[in-house]
Every structure is written in C-alpha cells, then in structure tokens.
Amino acid sequence: MNDLLWLWILLGVVVLVGGGAALLVPRSRRRGTTTRDESAPTGTAPPSVPDAVVAPGTAAPGTVPPSTPGMAVPDVVEPEAPALETPEPAAGRMVRLRDRLARSGSPLGARLLSVLSRDHLTEDDWDELEETLLLADIGAGPAGELLDALRTRVRVLGVRDAASVRALLREELLAIVDPSLDRAVTTTGPVGEDGARLPAVVLVVGVNGTGKTTTVGKLARVLVAQDRTVVLGAADTFRAAAADQLQTWGSRVGVQTVRSDRDGADPAAVAFDAVKKGRADGTDVVLVDTAGRLQNKAGLMDELGKITRVITREAPLAEVLLVLDATTGQNGLNQARVFGEVAGVTGIVLTKLDGTAKGGIVVAVQRELGVPVKLVGLGEGPDDLAPFDAEQFVDGLLG
Amino acid sequence: MFNSLSDRLTSTFKNLRGRGRLSEADIDATVREIRRALLDADVAVPVVRQFTASVRERALSAEVSGALNPAQQVVKIVNDELVGILGGETRALQLAKTPPTVIMLAGLQGAGKTTLAGKLGLALKEQGHTPLLVAADLQRPNAVTQLSVVAERAGVPVFAPHPGNQGMETDAVIGDPVGVARQGVAEARAKQHDVVIVDTAGRLGVDQVLMQQAADIRDAVTPDEVLFVIDAMIGQDAVATAQAFLAGVDFTGVVLSKLDGDARGGAALSVATVTGRPIMFASTGEKLTDFEVFHPDRMASRILDMGDVLTLIEQAERAFDAGEAEKMAAKVASGEDFTLSDFLVQMQQMKKLGSMKKMLGMLPGMAQMRDQLENFDEREVDRVQAIIQSMTPAERDNPKIINGSRRARIARGSGQTTSAVNGLLDRFTQAQKMMRQMGKGGGLPGMPGGMPGMPGMPGMPGGGKKSRGKQAPAKAKKGKSGNPAKRAQQEREAMAKALGGGVAPSSAPGSAFGMGGAKGAQPTEQDLANLELPAGFDKLLGGR
Numbered sequence: 001m002n003d004l005l006w007l008w009i010l011l012g013v014v015v016l017v018g019g020g021a022a023l024l025v026p027r028s029r030r031r032g033t034t035t036r037d038e039s040a041p042t043g044t045a046p047p048s049v050p051d052a053v054v055a056p057g058t059a060a061p062g063t064v065p066p067s068t069p070g071m072a073v074p075d076v077v078e079p080e081a082p083a084l085e086t087p088e089p090a091a092g093r094m095v096r097l098r099d100r101l102a103r104s105g106s107p108l109g110a111r112l113l114s115v116l117s118r119d120h121l122t123e124d125d126w127d128e129l130e131e132t133l134l135l136a137d138i139g140a141g142p143a144g145e146l147l148d149a150l151r152t153r154v155r156v157l158g159v160r161d162a163a164s165v166r167a168l169l170r171e172e173l174l175a176i177v178d179p180s181l182d183r184a185v186t187t188t189g190p191v192g193e194d195g196a197r198l199p200a201v202v203l204v205v206g207v208n209g210t211g212k213t214t215t216v217g218k219l220a221r222v223l224v225a226q227d228r229t230v231v232l233g234a235a236d237t238f239r240a241a242a243a244d245q246l247q248t249w250g251s252r253v254g255v256q257t258v259r260s261d262r263d264g265a266d267p268a269a270v271a272f273d274a275v276k277k278g279r280a281d282g283t284d285v286v287l288v289d290t291a292g293r294l295q296n297k298a299g300l301m302d303e304l305g306k307i308t309r310v311i312t313r314e315a316p317l318a319e320v321l322l323v324l325d326a327t328t329g330q331n332g333l334n335q336a337r338v339f340g341e342v343a344g345v346t347g348i349v350l351t352k353l354d355g356t357a358k359g360g361i362v363v364a365v366q367r368e369l370g371v372p373v374k375l376v377g378l379g380e381g382p383d384d385l386a387p388f389d390a391e392q393f394v395d396g397l398l399g
Numbered sequence: 400m401f402n403s404l405s406d407r408l409t410s411t412f413k414n415l416r417g418r419g420r421l422s423e424a425d426i427d428a429t430v431r432e433i434r435r436a437l438l439d440a441d442v443a444v445p446v447v448r449q450f451t452a453s454v455r456e457r458a459l460s461a462e463v464s465g466a467l468n469p470a471q472q473v474v475k476i477v478n479d480e481l482v483g484i485l486g487g488e489t490r491a492l493q494l495a496k497t498p499p500t501v502i503m504l505a506g507l508q509g510a511g512k513t514t515l516a517g518k519l520g521l522a523l524k525e526q527g528h529t530p531l532l533v534a535a536d537l538q539r540p541n542a543v544t545q546l547s548v549v550a551e552r553a554g555v556p557v558f559a560p561h562p563g564n565q566g567m568e569t570d571a572v573i574g575d576p577v578g579v580a581r582q583g584v585a586e587a588r589a590k591q592h593d594v595v596i597v598d599t600a601g602r603l604g605v606d607q608v609l610m611q612q613a614a615d616i617r618d619a620v621t622p623d624e625v626l627f628v629i630d631a632m633i634g635q636d637a638v639a640t641a642q643a644f645l646a647g648v649d650f651t652g653v654v655l656s657k658l659d660g661d662a663r664g665g666a667a668l669s670v671a672t673v674t675g676r677p678i679m680f681a682s683t684g685e686k687l688t689d690f691e692v693f694h695p696d697r698m699a700s701r702i703l704d705m706g707d708v709l710t711l712i713e714q715a716e717r718a719f720d721a722g723e724a725e726k727m728a729a730k731v732a733s734g735e736d737f738t739l740s741d742f743l744v745q746m747q748q749m750k751k752l753g754s755m756k757k758m759l760g761m762l763p764g765m766a767q768m769r770d771q772l773e774n775f776d777e778r779e780v781d782r783v784q785a786i787i788q789s790m791t792p793a794e795r796d797n798p799k800i801i802n803g804s805r806r807a808r809i810a811r812g813s814g815q816t817t818s819a820v821n822g823l824l825d826r827f828t829q830a831q832k833m834m835r836q837m838g839k840g841g842g843l844p845g846m847p848g849g850m851p852g853m854p855g856m857p858g859m860p861g862g863g864k865k866s867r868g869k870q871a872p873a874k875a876k877k878g879k880s881g882n883p884a885k886r887a888q889q890e891r892e893a894m895a896k897a898l899g900g901g902v903a904p905s906s907a908p909g910s911a912f913g914m915g916g917a918k919g920a921q922p923t924e925q926d927l928a929n930l931e932l933p934a935g936f937d938k939l940l941g942g943r
C-alpha cells in the first residue's frame with residue numbers, strides 16, 4: 001500500500017512513548033538491567049502446594065499453608081486439642097523438620113535441608129517426569145513449577161522411588177484440576193422481572209475449527225434427552241454452510257434453529273432473535289453458536305462483545321462455553337484469556353479428546369484463570385459429549 | 400509476551416562482558432533458554448531435544464566464542480538452523496505431465512481443509528489453470544454444502560455427486576468417498592480440467608477405519624500431491640499426527656493454516672523435522688485470497704518470538720487508509736512540514752491496529768524500552784489526541800504560534816496540565832525535525848546502528864545515542880530486492896513458481912499474491928525507495 005507506514009509508526013513511537021533519544025537512553029539502560037534479572041531463568045516462583053495433598057505421616061501440620069521458599073515462615077498457631085493430645089510418632093518428626101526448613105526462605109535453611117535430605121531420584125527420572133508433562137501440552141513454565149514444588153516435597157518426605165513420585169505428581173495435578181469443582185452446565189434460567197422464567201442462554205465461542213457447531217449440536221441432544229426444550233441460534237453467519245450444519249443437528253432431534261436468511265448477516269441480531277424466540281416460546285435453554293474467531297482479531301472480538309451485550313438485553317447469559325481443541329498447544333492459554341476478557345467465559349469444552357492429544361493446556365488455563373473444563377468431546381458420534389472427569393483426565397495426562 | 404528469546408539470551412550473556420571465552424556453563428544456560436523458547440512455541444519435545452543438541456554443538460565451536468557479541472551470534476545460529484530446517488527443501492507444486500493433476504487434501508478435523516480447497520482453487524485459477532473441486536468429505540454434516548459455497552465464491556466448479564452427511568446417518572463411514580474421488584478425476588478428464596483438488600474428511604491419526612479410507616482414496620486417484628493441512632496452533636500432538644498421516648497417506652507437502660492467529664507455530668518445525676516434508680503454503684486468514692507461499696525466515700523469527708516487523712507492516716497495511724497514506728507520502732516527498740493535524744490522523748489510524756503496546760512490542764530492538772512499554776498507558780493515546788483536538792486548526796498547522804495563554808487554554812480544553820502540553824510540543828518538534836531531515840534524504844539522525852539483539856534490523860530512535868554493544872553487520876537477505884516494486888514482482892513470481900511453473904505470470908498484475916505490486920510505480924514511492932537510509936531499512940521499505 002504505502003511504504004511510508006514504518007515512518008509513521010516510528011514517529012508515533014517518538015511522540016507517544018515519551019520523548020527523544022537523549023531522554024530515553026540513560027533511563028532505559030538502568031531499568032533494563034533490573035528487568036533482565038527478573039526475567040532470568042525459571043523457577044523463582046514455586047507454586048503453592050495445595051493443602052489437600054498432605055502426605056501420610058504429616059498429619060498434624062495438615063492445615064499449614066503451602067510451602068513457599070520465597071516467603072517467610074508464617075507463625076503457625078497449632079489449634080489447641082480439646083482433650084488428650086496424641087504425640088506424633090517419632091518417625092514423622094524428621095519430615096516435619098525438613099518441611100519447616102523447606103519453607104524457611106533463608107539460605108541456612110536451604111543448606112540444612114540439603115544436608116538432612118537426599119534426592120534419591122536420578123536426573124533421568126526427573127527428566128522423564130518433565131517430558132511426560134511437556135508431551136501433554138502442559139507447557140514449559142507450569143511443568144517446571146510443578147516439578148520444582150514436587151522436588152521439594154520429595155525431599156521433605158524422603159520418597160525414594162520414581163513410582164511414588166509419579167503418584168505424588170498425580171496428586172498435585174489432581175489438586176490443580178480440582179475434582180470437587182462445580183462443573184455442571186447451568187441450564188436453568190433466572191426468573192425475569194415479570195415473574196416468568198427466562199431461558200438459560202448458553203453462548204458457545206472459540207477459534208476456528210475447534211468444533212463449536214458440533215458441540216452445540218451434541219449439547220442440544222443431551223438437553224433434549226433430559227426433556228428440556230431447546231432453541232438453537234445460528235449466529236455463525238460467516239462460514240459457508242455453518243447455519244445449515246447447525247440446522248441439520250437441530251432437525252435430528254426436533255429442535256428449532258433460528259438463522260438469518262442470508263450469509264453475512266449481523267450475528268448479534270441472529271443471537272438476539274434466537275433468545276427472543278426462546279423467551280417468547282418459554283423454552284428452557286437457548287444455545288447460541290458463534291463463528292470461529294482468532295483471539296487476536298480485534299474487530300471480531302468486538303463483534304463477540306456486541307453479541308454478548310445484545311443477548312443480555314433479552315436474558316442474562318447463563319453460561320459462556322469456550323470450545324478448546326485438545327490438540328491446541330500453548331496458544332490455548334491466550335485464547336482462554338482473551339475470550340475470557342471479552343465474553344466472560346464460564347466453562348471450557350475440550351473437544352477431540354479421542355485422538356492422541358492430551359489437552360494438558362487446560363491445566364494451565366484452570367491454574368491461571370480458574371475456568372474449569374465442563375464438558376469433553378470424545379468423537380464424531382452424535383452422542384460423544386461427556387461430562388469432564390478430573391481423575392480420568394489426569395490419568396490420561398500421565399499415561 | 401515481552402520476553403523474547405533475544406532478550407533472555409542477552410540477559411544470560413550479560414555477565415559475560417570482558418571475559419573472552421564462553422564457558423560450558425554459559426552454553427548450557429543458553430541452550431536452556433533456547434529450549435524453553437522452543438517449548439513455549441509448541442515445538443514437540445523430541446524435536447526440541449534434537450534441535451538444541453545441534454545448536455549446542457555449533458555454539459561450542461569457535462564461531463561463537465570468537466564473536467564480538469556471543470548473544471547475537473547464538474541467536475543467529477539458532478535462526479539459521481531454524482530456517483535451514485523449515486526452508487530446507489522448498490519446492491513448487493508438482494503438476495502432472497498429462498493433466499489432470501490431482502491434489503489431495505488431508506488433515507485433522509477443523510484444520511481448514513475445505514477452506515483451503517477454495518483458496519487453492521482460486522490461486523490456481525488465477526494462474527490460468529482450470530481447477531475442479533471434488534467433495535469427498537461426506538462425513539461432517541454439510542461439509543459438501545460448505546465446499547460448494549466456497550467453490551462458488553472462488554468461481555471454481557465443484558463436483559459433488561453425493562450430498563454427504565445430512566444429519567440422518569450415524570454410520571462410522573458415510574457414502575463412498577473413494578468412489579466420489581475416482582469419479583471426480585474421471586469427470587475432470589472428461590471436462591478437461593487440468594487440476595483436481597480432492598477435499599477429504601477430517602480424521603484422527605488413531606482412527607484406523609478412516610485412515611484406511613484415506614489411503615484408499617489415495618490409491619484410487621493416485622494424486623500428484625498430497626497436502627497435509629495442519630493448524631498452526633497445534634501443540635505436542637503435531638508429531639504423532641504428522642507421523643500417522645505420513646504412514647497413512649504419505650503426504651508430499653504441508654500447509655500451515657491459521658497463521659494469522661497469534662500462535663507461534665512451533666508445529667511447523669516439528670512437522671518439518673519429523674517428516675522431512677516441505678512446508679509449501681501458509682493460510683493466513685478467512686478470505687479466499689489469504690493464502691501465500693510459506694516464508695521460512697519469517698516463521699523462524701516467529702517461533703523464536705523475535706520482533707516481527709514484516710507482520711507489523713502487513714497489519715498496518717490492512718488497517719491504514721490508503722488515501723491518507725498517499726497524501727502523507729506526497730507531503731513528505733514535497734518537503735512540506737509534518738504538522739500536528741497529520742499526526743492526529745496518523746494516530747487515529749494507528750489506533751485501528753489494536754493495542755499500542757502489542758504493536759510496539761513487535762518492533763525489533765524494543766527490548767531496551769520494554770519496561771517503559773510495560774508502563775505505557777494505552778490511554779496516553781487518547782490524552783494526546785485530546786490535546787491536539789483542543790488546538791485550533793491554525794495552531795495545529797503551525798505549533799510555533801502557541802504561546803503561554805494558548806497553552807493554558809489547550810491544557811484546560813483537554814483536561815491536561817500545561818506541562819503535558821509542553822511535553823507533547825517538545826516531542827513533536829523533535830519528530831518534525833527528524834521528518835524534515837528524512838525528507839531531505841539524510842537518513843535518520845542519531846541512529847548509528849541498529850539496536851542490539853536483532854542483527855541486521857534497524858534501530859529505533861532513542862536506541863542508539865551511544866551504540867550499545869557491538870553490532871553484527873546488517874546482512875542483506877539474499878534474493879530479495881530492496882525495491883518494493885521489484886520485491887512485489889519477485890513475490891508474485893515465487894507464488895507462480897510454487898503453483899507449478901506459472902502459466903501466466905506476467906498476466907496477473909492484480910493477482911491475489913501480488914497485492915499492491917502495481918502501486919510500486921508511483922513516483923513518490925520510488926523516490927523514497929532511493930533515499931539513503933541506513934542499512935537494514937530496505938527490509939522495512941520493502942514492506943513484504
């Protein structure tokens with residue numbers, strides 16, 4: 001188009017980012033050094049060890065907050081036992097001491113710990129564990145942090161064989177995935193101002209080709225099987241034949257699909273119409289399928305923002321499901337973050353788990369953003385949509 | 400996000416200054432950083448291991464320890480190795496000696512095969528071929544309809560005898576895709592289409608039934624090219640999938656799709672390393688024209704998360720208003736002064752590009768300003784805009800007339816302090832001075848060299864009052880012209896070549912792949928291209 005663009009940008013930078021060369025250089029140099037230090041190698045911020053996984057033998061300090069070597073030792077107030085105290089077995093005391101040492105941030109504590117405990121595992125064992133995590137797409141950062149925490153625990157507990165370390169790792173992962181989390185998809189709408197029950201609006205979002213339309217189709221089948229009335233909204237007005245694909249899914253189970261009569265219509269309008277129809281008909285659930293959009297396309301994300309805004313005029317969003325492909329790598333975190341900001345994602349549907357991909361990125365997503373996986377897609381069959389099972393998933397990651 | 404490999408390597412090497420040699424430990428630290436960068440880019444673990452081993456070997460050799468700036472030297476080695484693997488065997492689409500040429504597309508579900516069929520059809524059509532799309536994806540509901548619509552948009556005929564899955568079928572295999580593919584080729588022969596593009600259903604590597612079906616389709620139509628379409632966002636599974644498809648359909652080339660996303664696309668490296676098959680095309684958007692020849696060098700910097708000026712420029716080209724840009728160009732060429740109102744327009748255009756922070760982060764050598772960028776308030780743009788908008792047109796054209804009381808008025812009008820107004824005016828005067836010098840063809844002042852961390856890339860103003868560290872000499876990209884018009888021409892030819900020799904390369908000045916090429920003829924732009932700019936600017940000027 002024009003070759004002056006770079007020049008424009010250049011000037012913009014000068015004027016905006018604060019000034020001429022002379023001003024910048026000394027400052028940036030000084031500060032540059034500090035950031036570099038911070039960005040230096042991994043593992044300076046170990047993750048918390050969740051309380052849920054206190055190993056046998058350390059019964060008493062079970063309520064002690066997670067060990068973080070970077071922090072000062074908190075003063076732990078032992079709860080007063082009401083009656084008789086059972087003293088700890090002598091064998092557990094060493095573990096306790098090491099535990100305290102591990103948590104003391106001082107170099108002396110660290111040194112003492114290394115004297116008192118030995119790492120019985122070889123580097124190969126650790127590498128193997130790390131590789132398992134990396135191969136499952138958990139990501140280099142989270143994998144490193146998980147293993148650092150695990151190393152400390154292994155030292156504290158004096159675990160000797162790789163198999164039990166693996167079991168510990170499973171516990172840690174399970175604690176992150178948190179099986180106790182509520183993973184039900186909300187399908188009961190709130191009661192409106194006029195006393196009538198509003199439909200529960202479920203908006204399905206995601207990048208291209210993750211299986212949004214298929215997920216909506218499968219979800220409609222699940223809901224129909226539970227005797228709930230459903231309306232589908234084909235707000236994917238962009239991709240060729242997307243609305244047809246959705247309508248096909250709907251017609252199989254006798255569910256109506258609201259769609260525009262032409263391609264390229266305003267998706268927000270279609271979504272609005274669908275919710276309006278759902279409200280007028282008194283249906284239980286309105287499922288809105290949206291077009292796939294890459295999270296770095298500002299225009300498309302704005303469009304999604306508009307869809308959510310417009311829908312909430314008619315009925316509040318009960319659920320915003322982000323469809324993530326299990327094959328997705330580290331970009332999945334970006335996707336979850338951006339879609340979360342724009343549409344307020346409340347749950348994740350992990351699709352294509354029937355392949356060889358493990359979908360470990362959702363661990364990072366849940367860890368960073370707290371958004372749980374609610375459903376998993378297990379194949380091309382119409383009823384291959386299942387609730388998420390944390391234990392199975394973690395076993396899959398390590399398996 | 401602001402932790403590119405070159406930054407991290409620079410920090411690894413920062414204690415090194417003064418010492419002559421790199422120790423083993425230094426190299427280990429470096430390799431660790433490279434490994435981390437690759438893993439973050441989703442390069443598969445076995446590939447990372449292999450890759451770092453070879454980088455390590457080279458890093459231990461004399462070329463690094465003898466280099467003036469080891470960090471840069473290592474980055475360069477990594478970059479070279481990456482480009483070597485990614486672009487090792489680029490080759491053109493093989494066309495059959497006796498038409499029709501059969502191209503088969505295969506890949507996972509949702510990789511973008513059907514869309515790619517349309518893009519490939521359109522590209523081939525523009526090269527003077529007469530492609531026929533064959534709908535052999537009978538599995539996914541309405542995939543056939545989608546292909547028909549895509550074909551219609553591309554203006555390419557489609558062969559779809561079977562309606563495909565209409566939603567009623569629940570069998571594992573629907574219809575007879577093998578038969579459809581075979582008939583499609585026969586149809587093409589009868590109707591004298593010289594290229595047949597067979598769109599197949601998405602399938603998983605572990606699905607024995609469907610993989611066998613794909614192999615059957617392959618055997619039935621004996622394709623000249625089997626293109627494996629893979630999503631740039633794919634993670635560690637890339638290797639397993641690629642191997643399964645290699646075993647199943649023995650693909651001959653790879654297409655990387657969804658490269659317009661912000662995934663770093665390590666899959667490209669994984670697939671290229673594991674299978675040894677070349678990556679031929681990249682699909683970069685939802686429009687049918689968003690399809691290009693794969694650029695190994697750009698992909699390398701992307702995987703390493705180095706600033707990507709080319710991507711930035713492409714985004715800018717998309718967002719900027721052509722008319723305004725031309726006006727601007729004319730203005731600079733005629734030696735007129737850059738005024739505040741020009742700046743206002745420019746800023747509004749820049750806002751369209753999205754987050755300023757992200758954009759600035761893409762500029763190479765921004766490492767030094769990174770923390771300032773981190774603190775940069777996006778609303779600063781709005782504030783500056785408010786200040787300018789509080790000026791009268793006369794003031795905008797000639798900021799010199801702004802005296803004390805005018806300053807006070809502007810500050811009041813924009814809700815800013817007088818010192819903010821002063822600051823803006825000061826910075827603007829500097830920018831104006833720079834612009835003037837550039838208009839005269841004197842190059843950018845105060846820029847003796849590029850910024851460290853990116854060999855061969857231009858520096859930013861503010862980067863090099865004192866040149867920091869030693870600069871690697873800017874190396875000229877071989878085979879690419881600095882002249883934009885020529886570059887565009889080369890690009891077009893590359894596409895034509897990649898599509899199999901190009902039936903009519905010269906007849907496509909407005910072809911999808913020579914975007915903007917015709918504009919290179921404008922005199923103003925030519926003048927600019929001839930400006931004496933510091934080495935390395937040719938890349939920026941070249942635009943693409």
